Amino acid sequence: MQSLYSTNVVIIFLSVAWLVLCFVMWRLHRFRCSTPATNGTVLITYASQTGNAQAIANRCAQALDLSESSHVIALNSLTFEHLDSIEKILFVVSTYGNGEAPDNGALFIKKFSKMFAKHNAKQTSADNNNTYHENKVLSHLSYSIIALGDSSYPEFCAFGYQVNQTMLKAGANSLGNVITVDNYEEQITKLADITPDWINIDHEVTLNPEIKSLQYWQLNERVVLNPDCNDEKLLQLNFTSIGPCPHWQAGDLIDIQPQNPVEVVEQWLLENQFNGDTWLTYQGHQQTLTSWLLTRELPKVCLYTQDELVSKLPYLHKRSYSIASITQSGQLELIVRLFESADTKKFGLASGYLSHYCQIGDVVEGQIRNVSAYHNIDHSKSIILIGAGSGLAGLKAQIAERTFFDNHSVVNNKTGPSWLIFGERNDDPQLPLNQQLANLQASSLTKLSCAYSQKNAQETQVDKYVQDIVLREQVTVKQWVADGASIYVCGSLSGMGEGVQQTLIDILGQSSLEKLQQQQRYIRDVY
Numbered sequence: 450m451q452s453l454y455s456t457n458v459v460i461i462f463l464s465v466a467w468l469v470l471c472f473v474m475w476r477l478h479r480f481r482c483s484t485p486a487t488n489g490t491v492l493i494t495y496a497s498q499t500g501n502a503q504a505i506a507n508r509c510a511q512a513l514d515l516s517e518s519s520h521v522i523a524l525n526s527l528t529f530e531h532l533d534s535i536e537k538i539l540f541v542v543s544t545y546g547n548g549e550a551p552d553n554g555a556l557f558i559k560k561f562s563k564m565f566a567k568h569n570a571k572q573t574s575a576d577n578n579n580t581y582h583e584n585k586v587l588s589h590l591s592y593s594i595i596a597l598g599d600s601s602y603p604e605f606c607a608f609g610y611q612v613n614q615t616m617l618k619a620g621a622n623s624l625g626n627v628i629t630v631d632n633y634e635e636q637i638t639k640l641a642d643i644t645p646d647w648i649n650i651d652h653e654v655t656l657n658p659e660i661k662s663l664q665y666w667q668l669n670e671r672v673v674l675n676p677d678c679n680d681e682k683l684l685q686l687n688f689t690s691i692g693p694c695p696h697w698q699a700g701d702l703i704d705i706q707p708q709n710p711v712e713v714v715e716q717w718l719l720e721n722q723f724n725g726d727t728w729l730t731y732q733g734h735q736q737t738l739t740s741w742l743l744t745r746e747l748p749k750v751c752l753y754t755q756d757e758l759v760s761k762l763p764y765l766h767k768r769s770y771s772i773a774s775i776t777q778s779g780q781l782e783l784i785v786r787l788f789e790s791a792d793t794k795k796f797g798l799a800s801g802y803l804s805h806y807c808q809i810g811d812v813v814e815g816q817i818r819n820v821s822a823y824h825n826i827d828h829s830k831s832i833i834l835i836g837a838g839s840g841l842a843g844l845k846a847q848i849a850e851r852t853f854f855d856n857h858s859v860v861n862n863k864t865g866p867s868w869l870i871f872g873e874r875n876d877d878p879q880l881p882l883n884q885q886l887a888n889l890q891a892s893s894l895t896k897l898s899c900a901y902s903q904k905n906a907q908e909t910q911v912d913k914y915v916q917d918i919v920l921r922e923q924v925t926v927k928q929w930v931a932d933g934a935s936i937y938v939c940g941s942l943s944g945m946g947e948g949v950q951q952t953l954i955d956i957l958g959q960s961s962l963e964k965l966q967q968q969q970r971y972i973r974d975v976y
C-alpha cells in the first residue's frame with residue numbers, strides 16, 4: 450500500500466514536472482519567434498498618402514509580433530529620441546507628387562537634416578574640430594527601407610532614396626539596398642517578396658487573391674453632372690453592394706478593377722488567332738477566354754499558348770477613386786472625370802470603363818481601401834473643404850459624415866461650421882453639378898464659395914480658381930483656422946492642389962501650415 454502510494458506521488462510529480470517543462474519550452478519558443486532578429490528595440494515608420502505603405506508597415510509589425518499602436522508611427526512623428534533609443538528601424542515610404550514625400554512624411558528630411566547638423570556641430574567641437582565623427586550620430590542604428598512607387602513616374606521611388614541618403618549621412622547602417630515596389634497591389638504583391646530578410650513574413654500575412662474576399666458592386670445609376678461640356682465630362686455613379694455592404698469612412702478610397710472594352714478583347718483574340726468562346730478554368734472559376742481577358746493586359750506581341758493566357762497575362766492595374774458617400778447611405782457613390790485623348794479620341798481605361806462601357810445593372814469589382822490619414826477630423830470643429838472637378842467626391846463624403854454625426858451625436862456635441870470652396874467650369878444654375886452644390890448649401894453648409902474656370906474673371910468679377918478664393922478671403926480663412934478649423938483638399942494635385950498649397954503658405958506661413966499638417970488639420974486627398 451505504502452509503495453503504491455509513493456509510486457503515485459512519483460508519477461504525479463513527474464507529470465507536473467513534464468507539464469512545467471513543456472510550458473517553459475513553449476514560452477521560450479514564443480519568445481524566440483517574437484523577438485526581433487537583433488534582440489534590440491525595433492520601430493516601424495511609414496510615410497503613406499493613400500494607405501498602402503501604412504498597411505505594409507502594420508503587417509510587418511504583426512510579423513514581428515510588435516504592437517501597432519506603440520511600434521508603428523507616421524514618419525512626421527518620428528523624433529531624434531526614437532532614433533537614439535532603438536537599434537533597428539524599418540521605413541515603409543511611398544513617393545508622391547513629383548518625386549516628393551507623402552504629406553505625413555513631408556517634414557522628415559528637413560527636420561532630421563537640421564537635427565543631424567546640430568548634433569554634428571556639437572560632436573565636432575567635442576573632438577577639437579576633428580570632423581571624422583561628424584556623420585556618426587546614428588552609428589548604433591540599423592535600418593531597411595521599403596520604397597513604394599510607380600515606375601511610370603520619372604522620379605521612381607525618389608523619396609525612399611532620399612530617406613536612405615539622410616540615414617547614410619547620419620551614419621546609420623543600411624541592412625541592404627532600398628527595396629523598391631512598383632505599383633503595389635494588396636492582392637497581387639506578395640509581402641514576403643518585398644520585405645527585408647530580417648522580417649519573417651508567414652503565409653497568414655501574405656495577401657493574395659485567394660485569401661482576401663473580393664467585393665462586387667452593381668451599377669444602379671449614372672448621371673452626367675456637366676452635360677454642357679464636350680470634353681472631360683464629370684459623371685456621378687451610384688452602386689449597391691452585392692452581398693453584405695462593407696464598412697467605410699469618409700476619406701476612404703475604392704480600388705476599381707478596370708476592364709477592357711469587349712471589342713478590344715475580340716479584336717486582340719482575332720489578331721492572335723485564339724478562340725474567345727473556349728471555356729477555361731482558373732483558380733476554381735470557369736468562364737470563356739473572352740471573359741477572362743476583359744481584366745488582363747493584352748500585349749502587342751503574345752508569346753503564350755491559349756492555355757497559358759489566363760495564368761500568365763497580368764491583371765490590369767486597379768485605379769483608386771475617392772468615395773463620395775458614407776456607408777450609412779447604403780450606396781457607394783463615385784464621381785469620375787471621363788478622360789479622352791485629344792489625338793486618338795480614345796477614353797482612359799478606367800474612366801472609360803466606368804463612364805461609358807459599363808452598363809446599368811453591370812457588376813464592377815472594387816476593393817475599399819482604408820485610408821486612416823484622411824480620417825482624423827474632429828467633426829465638432831469647423832472645416833474648410835477645398836476642391837475642384839472630381840474632387841467633389843472626397844468633399845461630399847466629408848459633408849455626408851458631418852451631417853450624419855450631427856443627426857446622431859449627443860445634443861451638446863454638434864457639427865462645427867463647414868465652408869465649401871469649389872471650382873468647376875460653368876456657373877449655369879441648371880447644371881446638375883450646380884444644383885447639387887445648391888442642395889448642399891441649403892442642407893449642410895455654412896458657406897459656399899465657387900470659382901468658374903470658363904468665365905472671364907475681369908468681365909464677370911468671379912474667381913477663376915479655388916486658390917483665388919482662398920487668397921481673396923484670406924482674412925476669413927485665417928480666422929477660421931485660428932478658431933480651430935481643419936483644411937481638407939480634394940482633387941487634382943497639379944494645378945489645384947499645388948496652387949492651393951502655395952496660397953495657404955503665402956497667407957498662413959510655411960511653419961503654420963506644417964504645424965497644421967502635423968496636427969492632422971491640413972489633409973490632402975489629391976491625385
Ligand SMILES: Cc1cc2nc3c(=O)[nH]c(=O)nc-3n(C[C@H](O)[C@H](O)[C@H](O)COP(=O)(O)O)c2cc1C
Pocket residue numbers: 496497498499500501502503542543544545546547548549551597598599600602603604605606607632633942975976
Ligand atoms: C499624385 C501621385 C503622385 C505620385 N508620384 C510618384 C512619383 O513621383 N514617383 C513614384 O515612384 N511614384 C509616385 N506615385 C505612386 C505612389 O507612390 C504609389 O501609388 C504608392 O503605392 C502609393 O502608396 P501610399 O498609398 O502608401 O501612398 C504617385 C502617386 C500619386 C497618386
